[in-house]
Amino acid sequence: xxxxxxxxxxxxxxxxxxxxxxxxxxxxxxxxxxxxxxxxxxxxxxxxxxxxxxxxxxxxxxxxxxxxxxxxxxxxxxxxxxxxxxxxxxxxxxxxxxxxxxxxxxxxxxxxxxxxxxxxxxxxxxxxxxxxxxxxxxxxxxxxxxxxxxxxxxxxxxxxxxxxxxxxxxxxxxxxxxxxxxxxxxxxxxxxxxxxxxxxxxxxxxxxxxxxxxxxxxxxxxxxxxxxxxxxxxxxxxxxxxxxxxxxxxxxxxxxxxxxxxxxxxxxxxxxxxxxxxxxxxxxxx
Numbered sequence: 248x249x250x251x252x253x254x255x256x257x258x259x260x261x262x263x264x265x266x267x268x269x270x271x272x273x274x275x276x277x278x279x280x281x282x283x284x285x286x287x288x289x290x291x292x293x294x295x296x297x298x299x300x301x302x303x304x305x306x307x308x309x310x311x312x313x314x315x316x317x318x319x320x321x322x323x324x325x326x327x328x329x330x331x332x333x334x335x336x337x338x339x340x341x342x343x344x345x346x347x348x349x350x351x352x353x354x355x356x357x358x359x360x361x362x363x364x365x366x367x368x369x370x371x372x373x374x375x376x377x378x379x380x381x382x383x384x385x386x387x388x389x390x391x392x393x394x395x396x397x398x399x400x401x402x403x404x405x406x407x408x409x410x411x412x413x414x415x416x417x418x419x420x421x422x423x424x425x426x427x428x429x430x431x432x433x434x435x436x437x438x439x440x441x442x443x444x445x446x447x448x449x450x451x452x453x454x455x456x457x458x459x460x461x462x463x464x465x466x467x468x469x470x471x472x473x474x475x476x477x478x479x480x481x482x483x484x485x486x487x488x489x490x491x492x493x494x495x496x497x498x499x500x501x502x503x504x505x506x507x508x509x510x511x512x513x514x515x516x517x518x519x520x521x522x523x524x525x526x527x528x529x530x531x532x533x
Contacts, residue, residue, distance in 0.1 A: 306408035361432035368425035
């Protein structure tokens with residue numbers, strides 16, 4: 248159980264785990280003691296110095312690769328921030344879709360988590376480029392020597408640089424995890440919005456029985472706040488003569504100048520389905 252919690256914790260809080268691991272690596276790289284492994288090797292004099300030089304130069308190539316990855320992360324973060332900027336519209340959509348305050352707060356905290364993950368990923372990527380750029384070098388004069396002491400210096404610098412590169416690798420990996428977590432948060436918000444169910448209660452009664460006729464209002468119709476739907480029902484029902492001339496499914500439209508509205512509906516026997524309703528401010532009675 249502890250192992251599972253540890254794995255989950257590392258995925259949710261990658262920066263903390265990275266900081267803890269890098270602390271011991273940094274202490275080792277900055278140690279005053281030699282980091283060379285020559286003393287543990289036999290026949291060092293038979294190992295060509297070129298092997299130590301290659302090991303030393305490879306650490307600089309590795310450093311460049313991690314810096315390139317950090318730059319890629321910065322580009323990815325820039326794109327993700329653009330998505331976050333549109334998150335306010337996503338939250339509005341969720342608020343309009345769900346009646347539960349719990350869902351509203353969950354969505355808000357998910358958006359905040361996404362923003363914090365991106366912020367953390369950006370800081371870590373910049374760290375690799377500007378802060379964690381320390382490397383250890385062999386003195387120029389020693390580069391022309393070919394003895395055991397010079398081999399030890401190459402090995403010492405190479406091992407310290409390897410530790411520094413592991414630190415960079417941990418930071419870049421942590422940055423990747425943060426970007427991934429931010430995208431997961433954004434996907435969750437999109438899923439909340441995309442669920443094809445409207446949990447918001449409609450305050451307007453859209454299905455009403457009037458004088459043995461059944462009036463239904465299309466769900467896309469937006470009623471003005473506080474509008475008296477019963478009054479609208481009477482207007483629709485008053486147009487009885489025109490309705491009697493319609494066949495089932497025929498579309499009928501009319502304008503009521505008094506109420507300044509345009510109404511469009513279909514009749515299916517005694518059932519009336521209002522498909523469109525528009526209000527106009529510029530209609531004047533003659």
